[in-house]
Amino acid sequence: MPAFSIHTYGCQMNVRDSDLLARRLRAAGFAEAASEDEADVVLVNSCSVREKAEEKAIGKLGMLCAARRGRPGLVVGLTGCMANRLGPDVFGLVPGLSFSVGPRAAGPAIVSLVERALAGERGLFLADANRARPMDAETTKEAGAGEPHGSSAPASFVTILYGCNQRCSYCIVPSVRGSEESRDPRAIVAEVREEAARGAKDVCLLGQSVMRYGRMGFAWPEALPSPMGFSEPLPRLLELVAREVPEVRRLRFTSGHPSGVTDELVRAMREIPAVCPHLHLPMQSGSDRILREMRRGYDSARYLAAVRRLREGVPDIAITTDIIVGYPGETEEDFESTRRVMEEAGFDNAFVFKYSPRPGTPSALLEDDVTDEEKRRRDQILLADQDARGQRCNDRWVGRTVDVLAEGPSLRNPARWSGRTGQNKIVVFDPAPGLRAGDFVRVSVSSARPQTLYGALDTAQTRP
Ligand code: 5AD
Ligand code: SF4
16 A cells, blocks of 8 residues: 655644544555655645745655656645645646645545545645535544554644634735634534544644634534533633543643633633643734734733733743744834833743745735844844743742653653643653653652753652
8 A cells, every 4th residue: 555644834733634634544544654755645734824834845845746756656745725825836836746735625635636646647736615624523533433542642633713814914824724614612522532532631722813713603502501601612612622521631722812811711721620821822013013014903002911811810821922023114113112022921932933925915015124134133132032031931830840741752862751731831851660651740840941841750749
C-alpha cells in the first residue's frame, strides 16, 4: 500500500486538520511513511496568514515536485488555506502539483483525490464552498474506525467554530476559511470523547474567534440544560464537555477576543475545575489609533478591562497574546503605546508578528510604509521586553508545587522530561521510572526561565 506524509504549516487548526487527514488515509489503508523521502504521497497543509508562510509552502512544493525527477510516481498535494487563496493559479506557480484542495473540502475528498493522483491524474482542484461538509465528528468517526485507541498525544484539539466574521483589516482568514459556523455541541462532545478514547487528557477547543461560538445562526439545543445556570453558548459548551467527558482533565479554548470576556465566561473558567486558568487573548496593538484602523472592535482601555476581569475572577490565570508590529502608519508613539499596554497587561507570553500585507484585505490597500528593518527592530524590542516580563511571571512559580501533564522527553535534553501546567507553562523535570506520556505528576518548581519552569518530581504526591 502507498505511504503518505503530511507537512503542516500554520495554526493549531491546521495541526488538527492534518491529524484528521492522516486518520482518513490510514483508515483507507494507506500507511504513514517513516520519513518524507520514503513517501509515495506528500501533502503540504498550508497557511496564508503571512506572506512568509506562503513562501515556505511554495518552496517546499517546488522542491517536492523537482524531486519527482527521481521518483516519477510521487504525488504532491496542497491542502489548507493557500488552496482557497490561490485557486487554480497554484498550478502555474507549482508546475507538476497533483492536486489542491481547500481545508473544509479536504476531509471528505482526500482519499479519492489521492487515489486519482496515484492513478496519474494531475491538476485536480477543489476549493471550499462554505456549505461544504466540514470535517466534523461524524466524518472523523468513520475515518478513525478500526484504529487502535490510545495512539494520540496527551494533548489534542477539537475545532468548534469554522471561519471568521470579524473582518479585521489585515487578516486573510475570513476570505480563506469562510464565514463563521458553529458546530453542534453534541457533535463536539462526540469528538472530544473520541479524543479521550485515543488517550487525550488535555483538549483545546479551537476557533479563529472562539468566543463567537454559538453567536451566529445557531440555537443551543433545548435538550441540553445548564445546571450551572449559564445562558451563553461558550460557557454552556465548556460545562457540557467537562461533565460529559470527565476523562479529559483539562479543557482550553483559543483564540479569544476581549468582547467575549463576559462575567459568565469568567465564572466558567473559575468554577469548572477542568477549564484551565489560561487564555490566549490576541491584543495586536496597544495604540488606540492603530486598533481602530485594524477594526479590532476595542481600544486599549477595553482590552485592559478584560484582562483585569480575568485576573480578578480566575486565580493564577496565565494570559498570552499576539502582537503585530509595523502595521501601515504605525509611528514610534504607537509602538511605545503597545510596549506600555503590554507591560500593564503583564502577559505571560507574547507572539510578535511583523505586518505582512495580504492580497484582498483592506489594509493591503494602504502603503506598507514601515521598513523591514524597523519592523525587525520593533519585534526585537518587544521580545526583549517579553523575556523580562516572562521571567518575572515565572519567578512567581518558584517554590510552588504544580500539576503537570507529562508529555515526553524534553527536546533540549532527552534525559529529562517535559510537560505542561494548566497555565500552559512548560515544566522540565527528571522522570521517575515507569513514567508515561499522559500521566499527571506533581512537580515542585525550583527555578524558572522566561519560557520554562524547572523542578523535581514531588513523588509523595504523584497521582496515579
Ligand atoms: N501580518 C502579520 N501578522 C498577522 N496576523 C494575522 N494577519 C497578519 C498579517 N497580515 C497575526 C495576528 C494573529 C496571528 C495568528 O497572526 O497577530 O493573531
Ligand atoms: Fe483574523 Fe480578526 Fe478573525 Fe482573528 S478575529 S481570524 S485577526 S479576522
